[in-house]
Amino acid sequence: MSSWQQMITASSEHDSTENMKEKKFLYDIVANGRNGIDVDKFDYIVRDSRACGLGCNFHFERLMESMRVMGDEICYRAKDYLTIHKLFATRADLHRTVYTHAKVKAIELMVVDALLKANDFLQIASSIRQPAEFWKLDDSILKIIEFSNAQELKEARDIIQRIRRRELYQFCNEFSVPKDKMEHFKKITPQDIICSQKTGGVTLEEEDIVVSNVKIDLTRGRNNPLQRIMTVMRYSQSKMIASATCCLHFTKI
Incomplete structure (x- = not known):
């Protein structure tokens, strides 16, 4: 694995690599696997909060x-613990109110389906390991698909046009798992939904359903994330270590 790939992979996964014998802190800058404080969060938290008017x-x-x-x-100054707490709390709030919003998830799933259907023709995935090509992939890929006349892109084009018309995948239901049940909670699958449907009317297949199992916490489950940060005083607060799990069900019809 090249150094640039390691820089964008959580540092905790590379503790034993040769490249980390010196200056291990460099691998905490982009994706910090030790305590979760990294420039990736600095970037998207501020950007997305502003973009959503929050x-x-x-x-x-x-x-x-x-x-x-x-x-x-x-390391960070002990008196900055409130600023660090806001980092994790704001991230969790964005996941609750924006990233897992039913319409946001529906559009996300539709974009993924469109890209998958266009991949064989446009060879999108081939750019993943080529930085010189990967950085060129942005929202313009959707315009390329949408305005192309290629028959090979018809299915992908139809999905994008559905997004434009707001004919989104239909949100069906959600269920919040109580905290005391989370430890024994089994992730729901499309097969579980199919097995539970009643006979009569429309019959759904597994490929018609997407289940999103979402767990939102402060990056460390039930643990206080500030306990992993050097020089920061202990800060125990019940709302900091609370977590929630919910399932979002979508149909593609």
Whole structure:
């Protein structure tokens, strides 16, 4: 695995690699597997909050100005614990109110289906391991598919046009799993839904259903994420370690 690939993969997965014998903190910058504080979150939390018209109380500049490398790890001032808490709390709020919103998930699933159907013709996946080509992949790929006359892109084109007309995959139901049941909760699958449908009317197949099992917490499950950060004082608060799980069901018809 090349160094640039390791930089965008959580650092905890590469603790034993040769490249991390020195300056391990470099692998915490983009995707921090040790404590979850990284520039990726700095970027999308501020960007998405602004794009959605939401307020953002997290100011990453404060952390950037005060962070220091100590013991080969990026450390923060103890008095910045509230700023760090806002980072994790804002991320969780975005997942609850934006990323897992029924219409957002429906559009996400439709875009994925469109790209999968267009992949054989456009060879989209071939760019994944070619940085010089990968960076060119942006929202314009949807326009390319939508305005193409190629018969090979008809299925993908139809899906994108459905998005434009707001004919989205139909949201069916959701179920919130109580915290005391989460440990023994089995993820729901399309097969579970099919087996539960009643006879008569429309008969759904597994490929007609998408189940999204979502777990939202502060990146460390029931654990306080601040306990993994060096030099930060302990900060125990029940709402910080609360987590929630829900299932979103969609049909593609």
